[in-house]
Structures are given as C-alpha cells and as structure tokens.
Amino acid sequence: MAITVEKPGPGGLNEAVEALREWQSEGAAWQIHPGDLGWFWRSGAEATAAAVRIWRRDGRILAVGLLDGADLLRVTTAPDVRRDEELARRMAEDVIEPERGVLPPGEAAVEAPMDALLQELLPRHGWHAGEPWTPLSxxxxxxxxxxxxxxxxxxxxxxxxxxxxxxxxxxxxxxxxxxxxxxxxxxxxxxxxxxxxxxxxxxxxxxxxxxxxxxxxxxxxxxxxxxxxxxxxxxxxxxxxxxxxxxxxxxxxxxxxxxxxxxxxxxxxxxxxxxxxxxxxxxxxxxx
CATH class of the missing domain: 3.40.630.30 (Gcn5-related N-acetyltransferase (GNAT))
Incomplete structure (x- = not known):
C-alpha cells in the first residue's frame, strides 16, 4: 500500500502523541518529543491538529511532523524507518511541492534526524544546511x-x-x-x-x-x-x-x-x- 500523509484532526492527536512516546529512546536522535506537541497545545487542539502531519503505510504511523510556524517543519520517524527509501522519497516530495500542503512556497526549513535518509535527498533539490543547534543531555x-x-x-x-x-x-x-x-x-x-x-x-x-x-x-x-x-x-x-x-x-x-x-x-x-x-x-x- 502507498504511503499517505494526513492531518489528524483534533480527535487523532492522541495517536500521534502515542507514536512519539513509543519512538523515544536513549541514543536515538530526537526531533519531536511528545512535549513539543504538549507545548504547542497552548494554542488549542484545533490549531495543534492543523499543524501536525502524519505519514502512514498499511495503517502504521511511520513519521510525524509539526509545522512550528508557517515555514518550519519539524519531523521525525519511527527508528526502524529512518533509511526507508519509499518513505524518504514521499516525505521529500511532500515538503518540496507546495501544492501538497505541507510547506508553503518560498523560504522554508525542515528539521529532521541527522541519520534520516531525508537529510540526503533534500540537498539534491537545492536545499542547504541551515541554522546550527546544540542538543544537550x-x-x-x-x-x-x-x-x-x-x-x-x-x-x-x-x-x-x-x-x-x-x-x-x-x-x-x-x-x-x-x-x-x-x-x-x-x-x-x-x-x-x-x-x-x-x-x-x-x-x-x-x-x-x-x-x-x-x-x-x-x-x-x-x-x-x-x-x-x-x-x-x-x-x-x-x-x-x-x-x-x-x-x-x-x-x-x-x-x-x-x-x-x-x-x-x-x-x-x-x-x-x-x-x-x-x-x-x-x-x-x-x-x-
């Protein structure tokens, strides 16, 4: 079955939160934590749902993205599909093509785990390294x-x-x-x-x-x-x-x-x- 991307709707946010909980583990790169959705929730469930994107295959959630502002997508995947070529290509298409409704045209940024295949695909389409961040633990x-x-x-x-x-x-x-x-x-x-x-x-x-x-x-x-x-x-x-x-x-x-x-x-x-x-x-x- 093909990979699909969706907005969860207010009632589907809990499913995204549970997936993010499941994916957290020591030593794994994190880009979105359940707490990131929790902090965004200050704007309300409808606004949070409108900012979330979920990628699925055969009903399983493979990736969750959060539009943290109009032109910044923070996205992470299940640990076992970081190098999944089908998923990476679908996500790259979704963020590159404005008509997909994930990112608007013009200036934009994507935060993704450094070991994700998406990090290698976007530069082939003119994307470049942006602002450096320092994680601490x-x-x-x-x-x-x-x-x-x-x-x-x-x-x-x-x-x-x-x-x-x-x-x-x-x-x-x-x-x-x-x-x-x-x-x-x-x-x-x-x-x-x-x-x-x-x-x-x-x-x-x-x-x-x-x-x-x-x-x-x-x-x-x-x-x-x-x-x-x-x-x-x-x-x-x-x-x-x-x-x-x-x-x-x-x-x-x-x-x-x-x-x-x-x-x-x-x-x-x-x-x-x-x-x-x-x-x-x-x-x-x-x-x-």
Whole structure:
C-alpha cells in the first residue's frame, strides 16, 4: 500500500502523541518529543491538529511532523524507518511541492534526524544546511543536586505566576493563564510538570516546563526562562537542576534540551548544570 500523509484532526492527536512516546529512546536522535506537541497545545487542539502531519503505510504511523510556524517543519520517524527509501522519497516530495500542503512556497526549513535518509535527498533539490543547534543531555541515573532556589510546582490555581515569569523571560511573549489552561487539556499534560523558582526575597524569578515520555525514556525541558529583571544570579542553572529532578521523579532516563548554537549563554547555563553537549545538528533550508 502507498504511503499517505494526513492531518489528524483534533480527535487523532492522541495517536500521534502515542507514536512519539513509543519512538523515544536513549541514543536515538530526537526531533519531536511528545512535549513539543504538549507545548504547542497552548494554542488549542484545533490549531495543534492543523499543524501536525502524519505519514502512514498499511495503517502504521511511520513519521510525524509539526509545522512550528508557517515555514518550519519539524519531523521525525519511527527508528526502524529512518533509511526507508519509499518513505524518504514521499516525505521529500511532500515538503518540496507546495501544492501538497505541507510547506508553503518560498523560504522554508525542515528539521529532521541527522541519520534520516531525508537529510540526503533534500540537498539534491537545492536545499542547504541551515541554522546550527546544540542538543544537550543529562543522565538521570543518579540524584540531581538540589537547586539554590525555592521551587514550587504550578497547577491551575497558580498558573498565573508561571505565565507572568514566561512573559518576563521572553520578549514578545503573549503567554497567559488561559493558554496554560488550554495546554492542560492536551494528552501530553499528564506527563508534564511546571515549576517556578523563588529567590530569597520571595520573587518569582525563573520558570520551566518539563515533559516526560514515560518511565525509562528521555524527557525534555521546553521552555525554560529567567525573568529579565532577575538575570545574572545563577537562576537559570538552578531552575534547570529543578527541572532535571522533576523529570527523574517522573521516571525519565535523561533530561534533554535543544538550543540554537548561537545562544552561547544558554548552552553555558545547561553545561553548568551538568548537561553534556552532544554533536551539533542543522536544519535544512530552502531559499525563496
């Protein structure tokens, strides 16, 4: 049977989340984690479904993509089909040809596992290496050092605190308590935790979300931020340690994060918390 690509619809998102959970494993390149869909869910189930693409063969999900913005497709595959030629060719056609409805014409980018055959096919059609990213990982086999902040776990009653810190951490952020509550309706929410760090004066200074993919599987941090009024005091390292500890409590085997290589300060923050820098990865870009 031929490979098909589809939008799942709000009711089909859980199937994509379950596939992504199943595919997470130590040592395997990750491009999309269930937590990535969970964080996107702040825009609602319909918007998340509209941004997801699923490739199938004989009913089985082979690949899941997320349009993280109008012109960026983040995509991953089941580990055993990374080099599947039929799948790679179908995915390449879908992202190259705008009429397929996966990517618009003009400038665009694709993030895919570095060992996927898709990485070799797109350059044959004029795509080139794009922005470099640095993945980092912390093994959670041993307990994590306690952070130098008071940490509070956030729920519906105090989600406004988490939202306030996020708006203060990211320029242009429009995150609100309502978006937090919308995010909490998504399937990945059950495997997540939201933390806020308070300094000695009782000010909320840093916040992070962590997402587990299940016991014994890698978890991720997405997003993590320090309020712009409280930077330069080591709060980024402290909230990162708290995030890693929360993932360990959820049973995650490791804590992972991906950050632009150009963000030298962020890379240094994670390394100061014990995260190990992994080989740099790049997306594939198409010019207008």
């Amino acid at each position: 912390l093994d959670l086999a041993e307990p994590v050092k306690a952070p130098d902040l008071r940490i509070e776990t956030i729920g519906p009653d105090n989600c406004h605190v988490w939202a306030d810190v996020m708006r203060g951490a990211f320029d242009g952020s429009t995150f609100t308590p309502d978006k937090w509550r919308t995010m909490a309706t998504g399937a990945p929410y059950a495997d997540s935790r939201y933390l806020v760090g308070y300094d000695e004066r009782g000010d909320a200074v840093a916040a992070v979300a962590v997402w587990s993919a299940g016991v014994g599987k890698p978890g991720i941090l997405e997003p993590m931020g320090v309020h712009r009024d409280h930077r330069g005091h080591g709060h980024g390292r402290a909230i990162t340690l708290a995030a890693a500890a929360a993932l360990r409590e959820l049973g995650s085997s490791s804590a992972g994060v991906n950050t632009p290589s150009s963000n030298v300060a962020a890379v240094a923050t994670y390394e100061s918390g014990g995260f190990r820098r992994l080989p740099e990865v790049r997306d594939l870009a198409r010019d207008a």
